Amino acid sequence: MLSYSVDDDILTVFIKGELDHHTSSGLREETDKLIDRFSPIKTILDFKNVTFCDSSGIAFVLGRYKRMTAGGGILELTRLPRQVATIFDLANLGSLIRIT
Amino acid sequence: MKFINEANITFPSNSSNESFARMSVAAFVSQLDPTVEELAEIKTMVSEAVTNCVVHAYENTIGLVRIRVQISDSRAVRITVKDTGKGIEDVETAKQPCFTTGSEDRAGMGFTIMESFSDKLRVKSAPGRGTSVIMEKKIIKRG
Numbered sequence: 001m002l003s004y005s006v007d008d009d010i011l012t013v014f015i016k017g018e019l020d021h022h023t024s025s026g027l028r029e030e031t032d033k034l035i036d037r038f039s040p041i042k043t044i045l046d047f048k049n050v051t052f053c054d055s056s057g058i059a060f061v062l063g064r065y066k067r068m069t070a071g072g073g074i075l076e077l078t079r080l081p082r083q084v085a086t087i088f089d090l091a092n093l094g095s096l097i098r099i100t
Numbered sequence: 101m102k103f104i105n106e107a108n109i110t111f112p113s114n115s116s117n118e119s120f121a122r123m124s125v126a127a128f129v130s131q132l133d134p135t136v137e138e139l140a141e142i143k144t145m146v147s148e149a150v151t152n153c154v155v156h157a158y159e160n161t162i163g164l165v166r167i168r169v170q171i172s173d174s175r176a177v178r179i180t181v182k183d184t185g186k187g188i189e190d191v192e193t194a195k196q197p198c199f200t201t202g203s204e205d206r207a208g209m210g211f212t213i214m215e216s217f218s219d220k221l222r223v224k225s226a227p228g229r230g231t232s233v234i235m236e237k238k239i240i241k242r243g
């Protein structure tokens with residue numbers, strides 16, 4: 001459900017598949033492990049291959065945002081499919097987090 | 101409202117059934133030839149309601165989740181998601197954006213999403229007895 005690349009202290013996490021309550025706990029664990037391992041200055045969550053997302057995805061993003069900013073880092077979101085963008089808009093995530 | 105078709109799905113509140121539930125409802129609603137966007141909204145509404153049964157109603161236990169999907173002669177879809185779990189003390193408060201009794205893995209956005217994607221949302225709940233969430237959404241006729 002996840003692959004990643006690291007380049008110049010920037011960690012990019014590529015998420016794949018359906019992001020719901022059932023899948024989010026594994027995704028959270030794996031993402032946090034990568035953040036701990038690489039201590040990136042910036043983490044980018046790439047949603048290009050996410051086929052479904054509900055409110056569990058909102059909490060997943062907010063949790064990673066808190067984790068990154070607590071250590072003085074940055075979290076960004078990129079390539080949101082329309083369904084994902086609609087859900088994140090309802091939670092007004094764009095007011096807090098840069099979305100490219 | 102006159103209903104012309106109906107499906108009933110009952111399953112235990114294992115989180116692995118969340119995806120089964122939203123896919124099943126989407127498959128049944130497909131007979132109305134909804135747009136990709138309408139179908140995505142239906143899936144999300146079902147996912148939110150079912151996840152609430154798994155996470156809140158039955159918490160660390162397993163109970164039954166019952167879904168009824170009805171289709172009316174005017175292309176309205178009514179989805180009822182029912183549990184016999186712990187119930188909600190104060191429904192109006194529970195529906196507020198960002199209100200959650202859950203852990204930090206919850207955003208408190210489920211009801212806000214269900215409300216925004218449905219035309220009508222009704223919640224019936226009694227503490228200790230369970231909760232029913234009834235959502236209606238009209239599928240626009242195309243072509």
Ligand SMILES: Nc1ncnc2c1ncn2[C@@H]1O[C@H](COP(=O)(O)OP(=O)(O)OP(=O)(O)O)[C@@H](O)[C@H]1O
Nearest residue numbers: 055152156157194200201206207208209210211231
């Ligand atoms: N079926 C239910 N049984 C018992 N309590 C419920 C049920 N559904 C919702 N609730 C209560 O209502 C609150 C708000 O629900 P809502 O779905 O809006 O947010 P959440 O589930 O806490 O977070 P999120 O949906 O963003 O993961 C829940 O925290 C819970 O206290």
Ligand SMILES: [Mg+2]
Nearest residue numbers: 148152210211
């Ligand atoms: Mg919820």
